[in-house]
Amino acid sequence: MFTHLDDKGKAHMVDIGEKIDTVREAKAQAFIRLSEKTLNMIKDQSIPKGDIFSTSRVAGILAAKRTWELIPLTHPIPINQINIDFEIKDNGILIFSQVKTNFKTGVEMEALVAVNLAALTIYDMIKAVERGAIIEDVKLLYKSGGKSGTYEYT
Amino acid sequence: MFTHLDDKGKAHMVDIGEKIDTVREAKAQAFIRLSEKTLNMIKDQSIPKGDIFSTSRVAGILAAKRTWELIPLTHPIPINQINIDFEIKDNGILIFSQVKTNFKTGVEMEALVAVNLAALTIYDMIKAVERGAIIEDVKLLYKSGGKSGTYEYT
């Protein structure tokens, strides 16, 4: 009956039924480029909207859990752990995420959603001060587990 | 009673009650850097997960409408219009969004959420082919309306 099931171009959620549960981990990063003035305000905790680190950390964690609602072809995944961390650099803030599961498919998208939404939350909180901030270098740093094994960005 | 209401560092949704409804528009972009091989597969519509443009366009539109659920300190906004568009470049895909409202506060975050989630959806659909793709140059291109007037990225 599904005569067109494998049509070219047709979006579909791939079947993960044959895959097996393994421990899987993914790490990602995003960078938000900021002016010295904005960075100084962040260090002083004088950004009017409040503390950017705790707010964007919670935003990133919550969004990572909702990855399957946001990215159409992803699978709902029982996440074991999410960590988000920040490093203040000379020209911006580097955001890291780490996500773990024990499931049939990996958490790369969850790790990427976490850093993206954390970066967007920072942008929202500093945009009254610096509208031209740029998010860049958003990438998967590492993933392990599953048939394809370990990957590290080089 | 709210003795600590304006404490330094305390996250809060700012009061937009004094602002007035005006036509407001925002445009944003994101770029996803891809290998020639991946771009050729996209042009051939041979990405196994399906058509990346229609899928990521819908993902971007849906996510933009949920901006206020994802970015903690944003306000729910009655959005009038959302457009997402793509340009295939030599080294990747440029994603544009355009969002309009007639409200007390702007749609910059909605435009940025739209391009980010569209970019992440593309990443999800091509990651089996190219895990090292990078999202970059995510920025607000333009906004108009409101007290602060028109802004253009230069």
Add this chain to the structure above:
Amino acid sequence: MFTHLDDKGKAHMVDIGEKIDTVREAKAQAFIRLSEKTLNMIKDQSIPKGDIFSTSRVAGILAAKRTWELIPLTHPIPINQINIDFEIKDNGILIFSQVKTNFKTGVEMEALVAVNLAALTIYDMIKAVERGAIIEDVKLLYKSGGKSGTYEYT
């Protein structure tokens, strides 16, 4: 920059910025065809999962409010009222919805989402008893307000 903005086939949320707020109303219906045995269990309140009317009414109301999250190109709408009602027929249950707003665009989709999700909730609650129940005759009965004026199904 938006060189491809009006491309044929490209999904987009249409701009409602030029439309004006008017009182708008929509009514829709769905019918779920059921066996006599199932209908008798419903009348006896002996469906094991509980009362189907109150549960599916709440499900329909909640889903109608989330229409813009579910149907990609719809606009978020400030809904003024939602009513859902049922009529037990000889061969099934007829579900009605009525939704009102005072906004730039109508609530037809909200009314249709309300009856569909109410019907699906009934199906879920009776499926242990009758797996072959059919939802049919889902249609817009009436809409008023806006430039296109009043419509009535005939």
Add this chain to the structure above:
Amino acid sequence: MFTHLDDKGKAHMVDIGEKIDTVREAKAQAFIRLSEKTLNMIKDQSIPKGDIFSTSRVAGILAAKRTWELIPLTHPIPINQINIDFEIKDNGILIFSQVKTNFKTGVEMEALVAVNLAALTIYDMIKAVERGAIIEDVKLLYKSGGKSGTYEYT
């Protein structure tokens, strides 16, 4: 303490703790009856809101994953696969869904939510052209797995 726990008519999520994980699959369909004029516009890709197939496919997939949020007494389910397909008929469009899991309870509701939301998305995209379109013949076609075994609509 739970003196009223099994009261007649009380809605509750049934306990699936004693059930075992098995491969489970469900297929469902919905039909949207359309005029020849609308069908011709769909074939020409001249529906103003954009391509109805890719948009409603994504809508159906996303909604199926959120079934447990929409249908009150359903359980959250780790879905392995979702496919949605279309057949253009003389008098409308037939929509099929296929959903798989490996869990304690089946994915019948997920399959039905997928076709319903796909049908509603088509309605939304063509309603400016044909307001009187009807959704009908929404039913479970097939389910396998679990204690009750295989079911096929006849």
Add this chain to the structure above:
Amino acid sequence: MFTHLDDKGKAHMVDIGEKIDTVREAKAQAFIRLSEKTLNMIKDQSIPKGDIFSTSRVAGILAAKRTWELIPLTHPIPINQINIDFEIKDNGILIFSQVKTNFKTGVEMEALVAVNLAALTIYDMIKAVERGAIIEDVKLLYKSGGKSGTYEYT
């Protein structure tokens, strides 16, 4: 790279990867204190917004399933069962919940979210009659399963 991973005060989702799946159950309660007049209207089913028990029961069940979306550091959990029950007392309504899973972490938060949202829904439905109703004595009554074993409120 995660140099600040264990910083004091940093919110994070704890790793449940080492925990094992066991049957886990939690029971919670909330009490909403109401005037005699309001209680009589509830008994008469004359609250204008409709039946408070079926509506708040559905609200509590749905919210419990979304606990991981609402409470930032909780894990998504495959819930096996949710029950909500009510006892009409002389001075208000006592709400009970019971939630079960077979997973790596417990359902205490799900049980507490269930009774809280049920209580808030009752408040919403009676607030036109009695704005000063108070929710109190919200607590975990019981939990079993997992390494920490059984807990009972005393």
Add this chain to the structure above:
Amino acid sequence: MFTHLDDKGKAHMVDIGEKIDTVREAKAQAFIRLSEKTLNMIKDQSIPKGDIFSTSRVAGILAAKRTWELIPLTHPIPINQINIDFEIKDNGILIFSQVKTNFKTGVEMEALVAVNLAALTIYDMIKAVERGAIIEDVKLLYKSGGKSGTYEYT
């Protein structure tokens, strides 16, 4: 056709179409009773899950915006402002919220959802230390605007 529209006991969203937009404000509180040991850990920032104030503040703000998704008969409201604040007492933490809108109906439920979810988030973060914490004295403190005017808890 809606023959049963005003049936006794039938849940429905009341029509706010005749109401007018006015500035409306609501304040609510919740108290979470904690042991001295837990309070000392909070003051020391030694709660293992991280800073409870910033996490529960973000949780409360996000939940308040989703009130209409959680409480079945509430209307979606364009919120102008949300503030959440805390006072450390000898025997627990007092949580305050303040919500404002300019709309046809008030934000009492939003203010109550904010404090409840903030309280539940605190419970989640301290429950490894003190499982028997109790949430109590959840009430509306103040509301202004609309036909019924100003209310203050006394």
